Amino acid sequence: MEKTGLKNAGSVFYGLFALLFAVWLVVFAAEAREAAAEALIICRDVILTTVLPFSVASDLLVCSGFCETVGRVAGRPLSRLFGISETGAGIFVLGLFGGYPSGAYAVSELCSAGRIGRSEAEVLISYTNNATPAFAAVYVGSLLGSARAGVLCCLSMIFSAVLFGLIIRKKAGSPVCVKEGSPHRVSLPRSVSAGASGAVVICANVIVFRVISKALSALPLGGFLSAIPEITSGTAILASAVSDPRLSASLVCSLVSFSGLSVASQVSAAVSECGIRMRYYVTGKIFQAAASFFAVYLLYPIFFS
Numbered sequence: 162m163e164k165t166g167l168k169n170a171g172s173v174f175y176g177l178f179a180l181l182f183a184v185w186l187v188v189f190a191a192e193a194r195e196a197a198a199e200a201l202i203i204c205r206d207v208i209l210t211t212v213l214p215f216s217v218a219s220d221l222l223v224c225s226g227f228c229e230t231v232g233r234v235a236g237r238p239l240s241r242l243f244g245i246s247e248t249g250a251g252i253f254v255l256g257l258f259g260g261y262p263s264g265a266y267a268v269s270e271l272c273s274a275g276r277i278g279r280s281e282a283e284v285l286i287s288y289t290n291n292a293t294p295a296f297a298a299v300y301v302g303s304l305l306g307s308a309r310a311g312v313l314c315c316l317s318m319i320f321s322a323v324l325f326g327l328i329i330r331k332k333a334g335s336p337v338c339v340k341e342g343s344p345h346r347v348s349l350p351r352s353v354s355a356g357a358s359g360a361v362v363i364c365a366n367v368i369v370f371r372v373i374s375k376a377l378s379a380l381p382l383g384g385f386l387s388a389i390p391e392i393t394s395g396t397a398i399l400a401s402a403v404s405d406p407r408l409s410a411s412l413v414c415s416l417v418s419f420s421g422l423s424v425a426s427q428v429s430a431a432v433s434e435c436g437i438r439m440r441y442y443v444t445g446k447i448f449q450a451a452a453s454f455f456a457v458y459l460l461y462p463i464f465f466s
Contacts, residue, residue: 185376196375197368203393204364207300212260212363215293217356219255219263223270224347228252244330248276249285253326256289257319260296261424264289265431266359272435282437284332287445288322290428292392292417300393301417304400305410313464314414317456321418321449328448329441363427367391370423374398392421406465411458419450 186193222228228251239250248271256264265286272282291297294315302311370390378387385402388395396413403409425446429439 182373182376186372189376192375193372196372199394200364200368200371200391203367203371207296207393208360208364208367212293212296213356213360215258215260215295216263216359217352219259219267220352220355221347221349222255222259223267224352228255228267228271229276231255242330243326245281245285246277249281252277252285253289256285256291257322258294260293261290261420262359262363262427262431264291265428269432269435269437272432272437279435279437280332282432282435283439284329284441286428286432286437286439287329287441288326288449290420290424291318291322292420297417301396301413304396305406305413307465309464310410313410313457313460314417314453317414317453317460318418318449320456321452324452325445325448329445332441362430363423366423366426367393370421370426373422388416389419390421391423392416392419395421407458407461410461411454414457415450415454418453419446 228248231251231254233247237247237250239245239253240247243250243253245253252264252267252271255267259267268277268282268285268289271277272279277285292315297315297318298308298311300311301314302308305311305314371394374387374390374394377390380386385399388398388402395416399412399416400409403412425439425442428442432439
């Protein structure tokens with residue numbers, strides 16, 4: 162009965178949201194088109210230039226057995242530290258540098274192949290989906306007007322992911338590897354196709370959530386609310402909306418660690434077919450956002466003294 166009630170509440174929420182969103186699209190059609198056009202520019206200048214190459218490389222790494230290799234070479238300390246399998250440790254390393262949602266894709270692929278258990282997979286997706294170093298250091302650094310601020314953002318993102326991984330380690334279950342072998346045969350054309358498909362999904366999410374962000378901007382405190390749905394435009398909104406450099410850097414880096422609703426949607430799509438639940442993801446991202454905020458706020462004077 163309780164699950165049925167939650168399901169009905171979810172249906173009512175989505176139905177009401179869809180109705181209000183459709184009305185907004187009709188009444189404010191010009192603003193919606195403007196937001197979609199802005200999102201397409203983001204897709205051209207950011208997603209296709211930084212995320213797509215990393216997505217192709219990440220897919221090649223997963224299919225080549227990179228996660229297993231890293232697990233065998235250096236995964237034992239990480240495995241013990243985070244209470245995960247050695248393959249899970251390889252996913253963690255990939256998730257730090259592959260960009261979101263590469264961690265979710267790796268978890269989905271390896272869980273489907275029987276390389277990691279489902280309970281471990283549900284834990285891993287909560288802290289193995291992070292921005293690429295290029296996005297965190299270069300793009301965010303350009304928004305904040307300082308390369309050092311970008312480096313600080315990248316470090317805070319890694320710190321918050323590691324910290325949550327340590328906190329949630331007991332939820333992963335026994336670290337086991339079920340089967341040998343990689344989930345797919347290594348193929349550059351297949352990886353390019355998978356990366357391109359992923360980039361299309363990411364761009365679609367960016368467009369939809371950028372339009373939602375535009376709608377939210379009309380609400381009270383809309384300037385801050387509109388930053389939450391989509392991270393690329395959201396970081397730009399926060400960087401320009403807050404005049405204090407220290408607070409601005411803290412908020413922007415917090416959003417990078419949170420990843421935004423668009424990325425959450427991508428992660429959900431990546432893992433849903435495997436039956437991997439998102440029960441730790443939201444909690445993890447909220448925690449990582451808070452940890453990143455305080456880390457940047459406390460370390461800012463040291464980086465800029």
